[in-house]
Amino acid sequence: MPPRINLQKCDGCKGEKEALCVAICPGDLMVLNEDTGKAYCRSTRDCWDCMSCVKACPQSALETRLPYQLGYYPAKLIPLMGSKRVTWTCVDINGNIERFTYQNRNE
Amino acid sequence: MTKKFPVRPQDVEEILLETDVLIIGAGNAGCYAAIEAKRRRPSLRVTLMEKAHIDRSGCLAGGMDAINTYIKKGETVESLVRWSRDQAGGLLREDLTVTMAELLNQAIEEWESWGLPIKKDENGEYLARGRWDIAIHGSEMKVILAEKVREYGCEVLNRVVATNYLLDGNRVVGAMGFHLREGKFYVVKAGATIVATGGAAGLYKPYTNDGIDSHHQIWYCPFNVGTGYAMGIRAGAEMTTFEMRWCAVRTKDFNGPIDTISVGYKAPMINARGEKILAERYAHLGGDKAPRFIRANAPMEEWLAGRGPCYVDTRQMTPEQVKDLKTDYLNERPTFVLFLAARGQDITKEPIEVYGSDPYIVGGHTASGYWIDVKRATTLPGLFACGDVAGGVPNKFVGGCAAEGILAARGALEYLESSPAPAGEPDKERIEQEKNRVFQPFARQLSTGEGISPWEMEERLQRLMDEYAGGVHQFYRMNRERLEYALKHLAILKDQTRYLVARDFHELMKCHEVIDMLDVAEVLVHHLLYREETRWPGWQNRVDFPERNDEKFKCFVNSRRDPETGKVEILTRPYEQIIP
Numbered sequence A: 001m002p003p004r005i006n007l008q009k010c011d012g013c014k015g016e017k018e019a020l021c022v023a024i025c026p027g028d029l030m031v032l033n034e035d036t037g038k039a040y041c042r043s044t045r046d047c048w049d050c051m052s053c054v055k056a057c058p059q060s061a062l063e064t065r066l067p068y069q070l071g072y073y074p075a076k077l078i079p080l081m082g083s084k085r086v087t088w089t090c091v092d093i094n095g096n097i098e099r100f101t102y103q104n105r106n107e
Numbered sequence B: 001m002t003k004k005f006p007v008r009p010q011d012v013e014e015i016l017l018e019t020d021v022l023i024i025g026a027g028n029a030g031c032y033a034a035i036e037a038k039r040r041r042p043s044l045r046v047t048l049m050e051k052a053h054i055d056r057s058g059c060l061a062g063g064m065d066a067i068n069t070y071i072k073k074g075e076t077v078e079s080l081v082r083w084s085r086d087q088a089g090g091l092l093r094e095d096l097t098v099t100m101a102e103l104l105n106q107a108i109e110e111w112e113s114w115g116l117p118i119k120k121d122e123n124g125e126y127l128a129r130g131r132w133d134i135a136i137h138g139s140e141m142k143v144i145l146a147e148k149v150r151e152y153g154c155e156v157l158n159r160v161v162a163t164n165y166l167l168d169g170n171r172v173v174g175a176m177g178f179h180l181r182e183g184k185f186y187v188v189k190a191g192a193t194i195v196a197t198g199g200a201a202g203l204y205k206p207y208t209n210d211g212i213d214s215h216h217q218i219w220y221c222p223f224n225v226g227t228g229y230a231m232g233i234r235a236g237a238e239m240t241t242f243e244m245r246w247c248a249v250r251t252k253d254f255n256g257p258i259d260t261i262s263v264g265y266k267a268p269m270i271n272a273r274g275e276k277i278l279a280e281r282y283a284h285l286g287g288d289k290a291p292r293f294i295r296a297n298a299p300m301e302e303w304l305a306g307r308g309p310c311y312v313d314t315r316q317m318t319p320e321q322v323k324d325l326k327t328d329y330l331n332e333r334p335t336f337v338l339f340l341a342a343r344g345q346d347i348t349k350e351p352i353e354v355y356g357s358d359p360y361i362v363g364g365h366t367a368s369g370y371w372i373d374v375k376r377a378t379t380l381p382g383l384f385a386c387g388d389v390a391g392g393v394p395n396k397f398v399g400g401c402a403a404e405g406i407l408a409a410r411g412a413l414e415y416l417e418s419s420p421a422p423a424g425e426p427d428k429e430r431i432e433q434e435k436n437r438v439f440q441p442f443a444r445q446l447s448t449g450e451g452i453s454p455w456e457m458e459e460r461l462q463r464l465m466d467e468y469a470g471g472v473h474q475f476y477r478m479n480r481e482r483l484e485y486a487l488k489h490l491a492i493l494k495d496q497t498r499y500l501v502a503r504d505f506h507e508l509m510k511c512h513e514v515i516d517m518l519d520v521a522e523v524l525v526h527h528l529l530y531r532e533e534t535r536w537p538g539w540q541n542r543v544d545f546p547e548r549n550d551e552k553f554k555c556f557v558n559s560r561r562d563p564e565t566g567k568v569e570i571l572t573r574p575y576e577q578i579i580p
Helices: A020-024 A052-056 B028-040 B077-087 B094-114 B141-151 B227-235 B277-281 B292-304 B319-332 B335-343 B397-418 B428-438 B440-447 B454-468 B480-499 B505-530
Strands: A003-005 A030-032 A039-041 A062-064 A076-081 A085-091 A097-103 B014-024 B046-049 B133-135 B155-157 B160-168 B171-179 B185-195 B249-251 B310-312 B352-356 B383-385 B555-561 B568-574
Touching (some): A020 A030, A020 A052, A052 A076, A062 A076, A076 B335, A085 B319, A085 B335, B014 B171, B014 B397, B028 B046, B028 B397, B077 B094, B094 B141, B160 B185, B160 B227, B160 B428, B160 B505, B171 B428, B171 B505, B185 B397, B227 B383, B249 B292, B277 B292, B292 B310, B292 B352, B319 B335, B428 B440, B440 B480, B454 B505, B505 B555, B505 B568
Parallel strands (some): B014 B046
Antiparallel strands (some): A003 A062, A030 A039, A076 A085, A085 A097, B160 B171, B249 B352, B310 B352, B555 B568
């Protein structure tokens, strides 16, 4: 379940010691392209869809897509991380939108 | 900046570190062990060796929506042991389960005090989800735990892949590994070592792994490949009950958890005809409360009998419940919500299909792992084990793994006091040997330029195990002849590891993952061969021995691989009932 990278938004986390998605991926799958300085997933088959990279990206440049054999195009699930809360927006293949907000850390 | 790789083993820089307590694996259990060691003895150096990043490593990377064992009002340590015994087909280490259970609630309540939201009912008690489970909003629980580890002043070595223990005689005095980013070889010498690397996914072919992007569409964390088991096997540690595999009913295709639905919202499992499978066909085994291996086997039996597909029937759920259910999933496996959206599925109209997962070796769910004592000491002096890598305690789950981390730290500290770390330099020859072993795939890439990729070997292993050692495509069934075939080919594969090639450090890690998986798979097959009965039908189906045989097999099947000869010896240990 590989993340798709929006190359317009991804800036390679310039200024960080290591791009945040590269630093966080539990499978060591995210890498920066040496020529463009932008992130890519080096082995899309090995992604576990944990969405750690998506949550970490300061530019909201990453989006987790389902492999096509599991689900149809073009559903979306976008987290917006707050400091103690998260809001998820989910769009299904028919364009229906659902939102979920909850506390993910105690005050 | 990163250098170009591969490099020759002799050109790799060596880093020698010393610490008092080394913890390998900074997941849930490892983090609790680190915190406990540091708060008991703040002057000691406590170091975590983690192949990923502590904030999102191990099983909790994506989060968790429940803690499956918490001792609520009206329940006791004893009632937990009895329940767990029933769930485990009568085989568990009661001494270990009792000591774990005594610390269970403390570990969970601490997590809450550090920031983990636990849902409450109208009385302010933790919101129950079934008899033992409590509901949480755990998507950030690992990040919260990692912050605490840093706050206590533990040292974290992120992106260091452990490859083998450092030994002084047969005492474990630390570990060796390599840094994925720095490209250096690490030798960490320690007074006491705690292994907390989790269980093993990826030994079997998942039914979801078609050619493109879904190889890791599996339930258990695919980055837990059994490295801790493998290091123990190679060093001659005694292992227990690998044959009690963990196979579970999961959402079909997605391979996601279903307790969320079936326990949390009391949605019954039904077959293609709409019959409530557990209530109607397994009432004599407990119905919806039947042991997990029965529940794992049930939909597979329905498929075999021509009554599949099977579902958890969500059609009675209210819109509010559906919203809650999806929120639960967002806390544990967020993309299941995406999966439903990508199917355009309204679960109040269409139920959720379920199927069996690929088998895993997971000591947090079953009794597989290191054979340990109540101090969590393994059979190798100086080495302690906790969490999914430690055996004997099925159904410990997230809370129990945390509790066991605390116990392992206490055991390690006690050991340090009575057995100070041996003075002097570690054995240079052994380090050199390990360095050559670790960087062999680089050496081959440089000398020959071609060979076997770790992905190729992993797929070969997975198909072999799936077809000959009872994978999901074989409905978990196996017999002696098939298992012997598996052993024969595992031996060939192990010999072929010398042809593995790696072009960079990520590939080098993948090479060592498959090498470790082969060592675990071999021991697993020996265990499966030895247990000539069927104790846990969904987990271990010997079609040549279909009945349970308490007379001969109500005992632990243990193994030890001789480090000199490489031969796996099987022995048995008695089951001891403590709780009436």
